[in-house]
Amino acid sequence: MKMKMSKQIFGWMMYDFANSAFTTIIVSVVYSVYFMNQVVGGEPGFAEMLWGRAIGISMTLVALTAPILGAVADYSRSKKKFLFINCYLTVIFTALLYFVGPGDISKGMIFFIVANFGFNSANVFYDAFLPEISTREHMGKVSGFGWALGYLGGLLSLFISLFLIQYDVRYVFPMISVHFFIFSLFTFFWLREVRRPSKRTNYLKVATMRVASSIKHLKDYPQLLKFMLSYFVYNDGITTVIAFASIYGITRFGMNTRDMLIYFVIAQFTSILGSVVFGWLTDRKGVQLSLSISILIWIGVVIWAFFCNSALEYYFVGLAAGIAIGSSQANSRTMLSMLTPRAREAEFFGFYTLTGRLSAIIGPILYGWIAHKTGEIRYSILSLMFFFIIGFVVLQFVNPQKGISDALQNRKHIS
Numbered sequence: 001m002k003m004k005m006s007k008q009i010f011g012w013m014m015y016d017f018a019n020s021a022f023t024t025i026i027v028s029v030v031y032s033v034y035f036m037n038q039v040v041g042g043e044p045g046f047a048e049m050l051w052g053r054a055i056g057i058s059m060t061l062v063a064l065t066a067p068i069l070g071a072v073a074d075y076s077r078s079k080k081k082f083l084f085i086n087c088y089l090t091v092i093f094t095a096l097l098y099f100v101g102p103g104d105i106s107k108g109m110i111f112f113i114v115a116n117f118g119f120n121s122a123n124v125f126y127d128a129f130l131p132e133i134s135t136r137e138h139m140g141k142v143s144g145f146g147w148a149l150g151y152l153g154g155l156l157s158l159f160i161s162l163f164l165i166q167y168d169v170r171y172v173f174p175m176i177s178v179h180f181f182i183f184s185l186f187t188f189f190w191l192r193e194v195r196r197p198s199k200r201t202n203y204l205k206v207a208t209m210r211v212a213s214s215i216k217h218l219k220d221y222p223q224l225l226k227f228m229l230s231y232f233v234y235n236d237g238i239t240t241v242i243a244f245a246s247i248y249g250i251t252r253f254g255m256n257t258r259d260m261l262i263y264f265v266i267a268q269f270t271s272i273l274g275s276v277v278f279g280w281l282t283d284r285k286g287v288q289l290s291l292s293i294s295i296l297i298w299i300g301v302v303i304w305a306f307f308c309n310s311a312l313e314y315y316f317v318g319l320a321a322g323i324a325i326g327s328s329q330a331n332s333r334t335m336l337s338m339l340t341p342r343a344r345e346a347e348f349f350g351f352y353t354l355t356g357r358l359s360a361i362i363g364p365i366l367y368g369w370i371a372h373k374t375g376e377i378r379y380s381i382l383s384l385m386f387f388f389i390i391g392f393v394v395l396q397f398v399n400p401q402k403g404i405s406d407a408l409q410n411r412k413h414i415s
Contacts, residue, residue, distance in 0.1 A: 008133050009142060011190025015083075015126050016150030018183035021157035021176050022090060022119050024268075027055075029246050029260050030161055030172050031097060031112065036247055038169075039100060039108045045372030048247060048380075052368025054109045055243050056361040058116035063361070066124050073125055080193045083125040087184050089118030095177035098170045129191065131337045143337070144279020147330040148272045153183065155268040162261050169257065223403030224339040226394060231332055234295055234391025237302070237384040238328060240363035241321065244380070251377050253311040263315055267322035274326030279334075287335045288400050294328035295392040302384045339403040363387060 025031065035054075036047035073079045093115035100108040134142040157179055164171040219225075246260040255263070274294075282290040301321045308314050363384070370380040 006133075007190050008192060011187050012126075012129055012133050013142075013146040013149045014183055014186035014190075015087075016146040017153035018180050018187070019087075019090075019119065019122070019126075020150035020154040021179045022094060022115070023242065024154035024264060025157050025161055025172060025176050026094060026097070026112070026115065028242050029158070029264050030165070030169060030257060032243065033246050033250060033257050033260065034169055035100075035108055035112070037250075038102050040105055041102075045368070045375055045377075048244070048251075048377070049368035049372040050105065050109065051243065051247070052364035052366075054112050055116070055239070055364040057109075058113040059120065059239075059361045061113070061117045062120045062124075066121065069121070070124055070128065073128070077193060079125040079128055080188070080191065083122050084188060086118045086122035086125070087180070090115050090122065091177050091181045091184075093118065094180065095174045097173035100170075126187075127333055127336075129193075130333060131340060132193075133191075134337075141279050141283055143334045144275045144282070144327075144330045147275035147326055148279075151268045151271040151275065151326060153179070154271075155265060158261055158265045158268065162258065162265075165257055165261070221339065221341075221403070221406050223399050223406060224336075226398045227335055227339060227403070230391050230394035230398065231336075232391075233387050233394065234298070234328075235332070235387075236363035237298060237387035237391070238325065240367050240384055240387075241298075241301075242325070243364050244367055245318075245321070248305070248377055248381060249311070249314055252308075253314055255311050255314075259311065263318050266315060267318040270319045270322030271326035274323035275330050278327030279330055282331055282334055286400060287331055287338065288395065288398060291328065291331040291335060292392060292395055294324055294331060295388055295395065297324040298328065298388045299385065299392070302381060302388065306378055306382050335398075335400070338400060339407055341407045 032051060035051060040047035040050055069082060073082045093111050096111045097108075097115070100111060130143060157176060160175055160179075161172045164175060246257075246263075249255040249260055249263060250257075278290050278294060281293075297320060301317060301324055304317050304320065305314070308317055366383060367380045370383055371377045374380075
């Protein structure tokens with residue numbers, strides 16, 4: 001049966017188009033480099049260490065709040081409201097990055113931490129809409145097309161940034177804020193939340209009880225647990241690559257911000273390709289195989305980056321990384337959606353986010369620490385091999401079909 005592109009689905013996808021500008025420009029390319037070179041400066045490895053800590057702190061805050069807020073959103077039927085609040089928290093603090101100047105280390109870290117917290121918290125509720133707007137048969141395509149559209153949004157923001165950095169790099173930050181605001185409007189106008197009857201009550205108390213109940217009954221979802229363990233490990237590698245890709249190119253090969261913007265423009269095309277092709281592969285051959293191939297590509301990317309000898313060669317590493325990131329992120333979202341009990345999507349996506357953000361604390365901090373202690377960023381990139389290899393091995397023990405059956409049969413445990 002062919003997938004029908006409804007306004008509801010397209011509205012959901014447009015949030016990917018809106019929010020990818022933040023990941024691409026703020027986390028990966030422009031602000032990370034601006035923070036390292038112009039805000040901090042100093043001895044080799046020190047700025048990398050502070051950047052890793054800023055990522056780690058923001059992810060810790062998300063990890064602490066995501067499960068409870070996810071459960072509150074489910075019970076009060078307010079996923080869209082929580083998405084709205086966190087989205088515009090990101091919009092506001094991204095714009096405020098314009099006021100971060102040389103030496104404003106504390107301000108630069110705090111504004112970024114709040115913006116990154118809002119961004120990652122919003123994704124809990126955004127991702128939780130996937131099983132609500134799509135059938136299980138088409139989840140892979142919808143998720144993959146969403147990521148692909150997101151990379152188009154990232155591509156647009158990259159081209160505009162290339163123009164703005166000719167005048168003042170700080171102009172880029174409010175531009176990203178405006179991009180996020182304008183294109184997220186499609187989501188808030190067109191995406192509709194399923195309204196189920198619910199009684200007025202103390203939502204926080206009920207949410208806490210439901211989270212405790214979910215933890216108690218997680219043993220009823222062994223496939224979901226194994227996937228989350230796998231995701232905990234390999235996502236650490238992905239998050240660290242996103243946070244340090246530009247810093248690695250600039251530190252190792254002497255590239256500048258303009259070079260890295262071009263680098264990510266090129267990588268966006270393979271990211272789009274990876275999202276679409278692997279979304280198709282997921283629906284045809286299964287999400288486990290598709291995700292496994294993605295992680296193997298990541299392993300190859302890390303090895304290649306370690307042995308890479310020139311800026312030109314690093315551009316080709318970026319093409320391979322684009323395929324890996326486009327496919328692995330879309331497939332991870334699809335896998336969780338398949339293994340999650342209905343009517344508890346935000347709650348379980350909250351645990352998913354808890355898993356991902358807890359893992360994202362370790363990688364960036366470890367990466368920055370190794371760079372600071374050794375003064376050699378190559379050893380930092382090599383440390384990511386551990387995360388991808390272990391994550392791949394654990395993933396092979398997941399049985400998706402059994403997990404889907406568990407989600408359907410054990411729904412009563414968290415009612």
